[in-house]
Amino acid sequence: MIYKQPISALVVIYTEKLEVLLIERADYAGAWQSVTGSRDDEETLRETAIREVAEETGIDATQFKLIDWQLQNVYDIYAKWVHRFPPGTTHNTEHVFGLQLSHQVAVKLAPREHVSYQWLPYKIAAEKVFSPSNRAAILQLPERIQHD
Secondary structure: OOOOEEEEEEEEEEEEEEEEEEEEEEEEEEEEEEEEOOOOOOOOOHHHHHHHHHHHHHOOOOHHEEEEEEEEEEEEOOOOHHHHHOOOOOOOEEEEEEEOOOOOOOOOOOOOOEEEEEEHHHHHHHHHEEEHHHHHHHOHHHHHHOOO
């Protein structure tokens, strides 16, 4: 088995109107989240963010404002997913990015990973996500948005 690295990127995808893209996990019904995924090999965290956005949504993050928020969260790996990591690994370090789009775009989900998506106003999106760190990141959007 190839284990996941306990280093990940969380990418909050949002519009200038503070609409947030949420995706529903295929392996956890009713669990909504932003794009997230573990680093592969020696890729940079930015490369992880770009790859995960493309894999999970079909969006090319290089065409939009991808901003490293310089924010890290360390959390206990959920029991249902701990088997995906090397034995004895209990914590993950998540690096937060924001991906700002001018407007909502079409999304192409990876069906093995996600079953549904929706765009929601940021406060509603923050209430819907299952992860506390995802919720906290979404609630930072009013201060994080970049105006041209």
